[in-house]
Amino acid sequence: MRADARDNRRRILDAARHAFADRGRDVPLAAIARRAGVGTATVYRHFPSRRDLVTAVVAHQMEGCLRHLADGLADPDAWRGFRTVIGTLSAEHATGHGVTADMVELCEADPEFDRHRKRAERDFAELVRRAKATGRLRADFTRDDLTLLLMTSSGITAASPEAAVAASRRLTGMLLQSLQSDAPLPPPAPLGPYHVRGGSDVR
Amino acid sequence: MRADARDNRRRILDAARHAFADRGRDVPLAAIARRAGVGTATVYRHFPSRRDLVTAVVAHQMEGCLRHLADGLADPDAWRGFRTVIGTLSAEHATGHGVTADMVELCEADPEFDRHRKRAERDFAELVRRAKATGRLRADFTRDDLTLLLMTSSGITAASPEAAVAASRRLTGMLLQSLQSDAPLPPPAPLGPYHVRGGSDVR
Numbered sequence: 001m002r003a004d005a006r007d008n009r010r011r012i013l014d015a016a017r018h019a020f021a022d023r024g025r026d027v028p029l030a031a032i033a034r035r036a037g038v039g040t041a042t043v044y045r046h047f048p049s050r051r052d053l054v055t056a057v058v059a060h061q062m063e064g065c066l067r068h069l070a071d072g073l074a075d076p077d078a079w080r081g082f083r084t085v086i087g088t089l090s091a092e093h094a095t096g097h098g099v100t101a102d103m104v105e106l107c108e109a110d111p112e113f114d115r116h117r118k119r120a121e122r123d124f125a126e127l128v129r130r131a132k133a134t135g136r137l138r139a140d141f142t143r144d145d146l147t148l149l150l151m152t153s154s155g156i157t158a159a160s161p162e163a164a165v166a167a168s169r170r171l172t173g174m175l176l177q178s179l180q181s182d183a184p185l186p187p188p189a190p191l192g193p194y195h196v197r198g199g200s201d202v203r
Numbered sequence: 204m205r206a207d208a209r210d211n212r213r214r215i216l217d218a219a220r221h222a223f224a225d226r227g228r229d230v231p232l233a234a235i236a237r238r239a240g241v242g243t244a245t246v247y248r249h250f251p252s253r254r255d256l257v258t259a260v261v262a263h264q265m266e267g268c269l270r271h272l273a274d275g276l277a278d279p280d281a282w283r284g285f286r287t288v289i290g291t292l293s294a295e296h297a298t299g300h301g302v303t304a305d306m307v308e309l310c311e312a313d314p315e316f317d318r319h320r321k322r323a324e325r326d327f328a329e330l331v332r333r334a335k336a337t338g339r340l341r342a343d344f345t346r347d348d349l350t351l352l353l354m355t356s357s358g359i360t361a362a363s364p365e366a367a368v369a370a371s372r373r374l375t376g377m378l379l380q381s382l383q384s385d386a387p388l389p390p391p392a393p394l395g396p397y398h399v400r401g402g403s404d405v406r
Contacts, residue, residue: 101360148359148370155358156351157304157400158392166392167351173388178377185376189361189369197360 009046011036016057021096021154025054025103054106055113058099062116065089069123078130079180082137085127086149087172093153094168095161098196136180142188147195149175154196212249214239219260224299224357228257228306257309258316261302265319268292272326281333282383285340288330289352290375296356297371298364301399339383345391350398352378357399 001009015036019027029050033040047053068088075081107113124146131137153171158164178185204212218239222230232253236243250256271291278284310316327349334340356374361367381388 144370145373148374151358151360151370152355152374153358155354155356155400156394157354157398158394163392163394166389167347167354167394169389170348170392171351171355174378174381177381177384177386177388181380183380185380186369186372189366189373191359191361191366191370195360197358 005046008036008038008042012038012043012046012053013057013060016053017061018096020054020057020100020103021098025050025100025106029053051106054103055110058103058107058113059110059116061097061099062113062120064092064097065120066116066123069120069127072127073123073130077134078127079134079136082127082131083176085124086146086176087169089150090153090172091165091168093150093196094156094158094164096154098150098154099194100197101195104193104195138179138182138185140185140188141179144188144191145179147191148189150194151191151196208249211239211241211245215241215246215249215256216260216263219256220264221299223257223260223303223306224301228253228303228309232256254309257306258313261306261310261316262313262319264300264302265316265323267295267300268323269319269326272323272330275330276326276333281330282337282339285330285334286379288327289349289379290372292353293356293375294368294371296353296399297359297361297367299357301353301357302397303400304398307396307398341382341385341388343388343391344382347391347394348382350394351392353397354394354399 012032016032019032019035023031029043030040032053033043036043043053047056068085072081072085075084121143124143128137128141132139132141149172152175153168156164156167156171158167215235219235222235222238226234232246233243235256236246239246246256250259271288275284275288278287324346327346331340331344335342335344352375355378356371359367359370359374361370
């Protein structure tokens, strides 16, 4: 791929991520093209169908998430590794990196998505197992708690990405305090497979 | 107003609240009518303009909020009063009671809205002042933290209202643990006037 084509592809993916987060997965492709500063034909050339575009956006985010998980697992201090992953994913979700249920739905048939998702689940479970073994992470932390944390960060909106990240830091700071306490909490709530609030809820 | 007209009005307000939360303040009135199980003409009879409908939905939520604040202030245990208000408002936001920036915008010119908002700000400041005086609420809790708490709850989505409320209880439990600790936290983030993520962010 030529450098300018690669640039366009990256710009389209970035514009699509924001547009999906704001308006759901059915946002007009023309709006995405406008946001990316390219023509609609260029969008179609890179992504012949909406499913291709959604799948590429989700794959891009999934790769980022897997990289963060690998970094966290590589940290010799397991509690610090866990904290870093939660902080990084929360900050990204506060700036519109979340994947909504209706986006996940469009990816279900993609074998690569399935492979990546299973690997993310496995890595996250291992990160949690190690963090609990240090005695710092509360014993009743569940997979649903991770979804809850990411959903809550995706609810943040602010005048600038910087303010959104600052709000996510404050929020994560509060949550991590509780996660390392053993004071009793209401039980984890069943939230089902990972997704954040957004397009999925647009009926 | 006759009993059936009152029922219709209540049903329209409830349908509008959900529709605004899901699709923004510009959702077609026909979709609201359908959700309420009434004809579009009935919506127009009760609310001649979109602004009337948005203003009525916001006023309804504001009245509920003022009632919760009054209940909290009436509690002789100020820390319990504070906790109850946060818990109730969070549960409501988890089930779609939030007001988005674009809804607030449509109400700015309404003198009653302005009066109610000022009263809510005053009551909330008093609730915080008393909770801090008990020594239970951390000294650096700010007005922006309340917006943050409500934004995070509005990010929750679940298969049922019951699961959403359970998730909000777990989240609030975590946050209240940190709010009564004096362990250092990242500083509060400027989030501006109260609103939750939603229609406002739909561009």
